[in-house]
Amino acid sequence: MPSSLDFHLYGTARVVRRDGKERPHPASYNGESRSRGVGRFSATLFLLWVPCVVNVVFAFLGMQCVGSSGEKMPQQLFGLTGSAYIGAMILSIEALQYVNFPTKELGKSCKMIPVMLFGVLFAKKQYSVREYLCVALITTGIVIFNLAERSNNEQDKRNSMYGLCLLVASLIFDGVMTSSQERLKAICKPTVYEMMFYTNAWALGFLSAAAFASGQWMKGSLFCADNPLVTGYVVAFSLAAACGQFFIYYTITTFNPLACATITTTRKFFTIVFSVITFGHSISLKQWGGVAMVFVGIGFYMHGKHKRPSSEEEHDCCQEESEASMRLLEEGDRDASCIGQRLSSSPE
Numbered sequence: 001m002p003s004s005l006d007f008h009l010y011g012t013a014r015v016v017r018r019d020g021k022e023r024p025h026p027a028s029y030n031g032e033s034r035s036r037g038v039g040r041f042s043a044t045l046f047l048l049w050v051p052c053v054v055n056v057v058f059a060f061l062g063m064q065c066v067g068s069s070g071e072k073m074p075q076q077l078f079g080l081t082g083s084a085y086i087g088a089m090i091l092s093i094e095a096l097q098y099v100n101f102p103t104k105e106l107g108k109s110c111k112m113i114p115v116m117l118f119g120v121l122f123a124k125k126q127y128s129v130r131e132y133l134c135v136a137l138i139t140t141g142i143v144i145f146n147l148a149e150r151s152n153n154e155q156d157k158r159n160s161m162y163g164l165c166l167l168v169a170s171l172i173f174d175g176v177m178t179s180s181q182e183r184l185k186a187i188c189k190p191t192v193y194e195m196m197f198y199t200n201a202w203a204l205g206f207l208s209a210a211a212f213a214s215g216q217w218m219k220g221s222l223f224c225a226d227n228p229l230v231t232g233y234v235v236a237f238s239l240a241a242a243c244g245q246f247f248i249y250y251t252i253t254t255f256n257p258l259a260c261a262t263i264t265t266t267r268k269f270f271t272i273v274f275s276v277i278t279f280g281h282s283i284s285l286k287q288w289g290g291v292a293m294v295f296v297g298i299g300f301y302m303h304g305k306h307k308r309p310s311s312e313e314e315h316d317c318c319q320e321e322s323e324a325s326m327r328l329l330e331e332g333d334r335d336a337s338c339i340g341q342r343l344s345s346s347p348e
């Protein structure tokens with residue numbers, strides 16, 4: 001006999017039996033039957049699809065407002081970026097089924113490493129010693145902090161090897177995405193909205209195929225139709241995500257994907273530190289060490305970015321950039337045909 005019903009929007013309607021064991025409520029979506037207001041939301045692809053649509057619309061409206069860059073957009077590279085972007089998200093969500101949340105966050109906090117590695121390998125990017133040192137300091141600091149935090153957490157679920165592989169695969173996709181963005185930036189100059197629009201449009205294409213073929217689009221739509229509260233949350237979350245994406249693309253186009261990864265990685269870290277301090281939890285000496293490393297790393301990074309380069313350094317930097325473009329051209333990148341246009345139209 002059921003003794004209680006526990007309903008969560010993103011959880012499961014569960015029946016708790018006298019013996020303490022739980023099973024899904026018979027009216028839940030797990031049990032195939034559909035009943036208004038209860039169920040488990042399991043259509044992950046639908047949950048990625050909606051924000052992707054909102055991102056495309058948001059970016060399209062932005063493109064209409066600010067106009068286009070007038071450059072030819074290398075669609076193959078956008079296709080690669082869009083598929084890697086979706087792949088990274090799906091894999092990290094999937095990984096959560098096999099590893100616990102702190103492990104996922106710990107893994108993703110190393111994102112700056114694949115971003116750098118793939119940038120060097122596939123976008124012929126050159127980083128300064130300072131940048132390597134900063135990435136090493138920030139990543140090590142966050143890992144030390146999170147590992148110490150985890151050892152304080154008694155309810156840690158075990159992590160499976162499969163889940164860890166999914167996490168690594170997600171990091172690889174992150175690296176593919178950011179190195180493609182570096183390549184895009186080396187061969188043409190899209191506006192923030194163009195970058196956001198084409199990446200999301202390609203991602204939407206892949207995602208739509210997957211969501212329709214798996215039946216998740218229909219499942220998610222029916223769930224939202226039955227649960228207006230959930231629909232409201234999905235819309236609010238998608239609008240917030242579109243605004244967030246604008247800043248992500250702004251950072252990528254104005255600075256570079258490494259700067260973006262530095263910001264997104266350290267903001268998560270600051271959220272944890274802030275919540276630990278707000279709720280009065282104690283921070284061990286080891287954790288303070290991790291915090292100090294992150295601060296030193298960020299300070300060092302910012303100092304490097306704000307230091308006005310000498311005219312010699314500035315010249316080296318421009319030369320490096322055009323050399324990187326030329327290397328991409330030489331590699332026979334078909335989409336790189338617009339580099340020529342760009343170089344010839346540059347005042348130099």
Ligand SMILES: Nc1ncnc2c1ncn2[C@@H]1O[C@H](COP(=O)(O)OP(=O)(O)O)[C@@H](O)[C@H]1O
Pocket residue numbers: 085089092108111177178181248252257260261264265
């Ligand atoms: N370089 C990027 N290009 C496009 N989107 C990005 C980029 N970096 C992050 N994002 C988007 O922002 C979301 C949050 O990124 P982040 O804060 O680094 O968390 P996560 O650990 O999920 O990757 C990602 O899921 C992705 O949708």
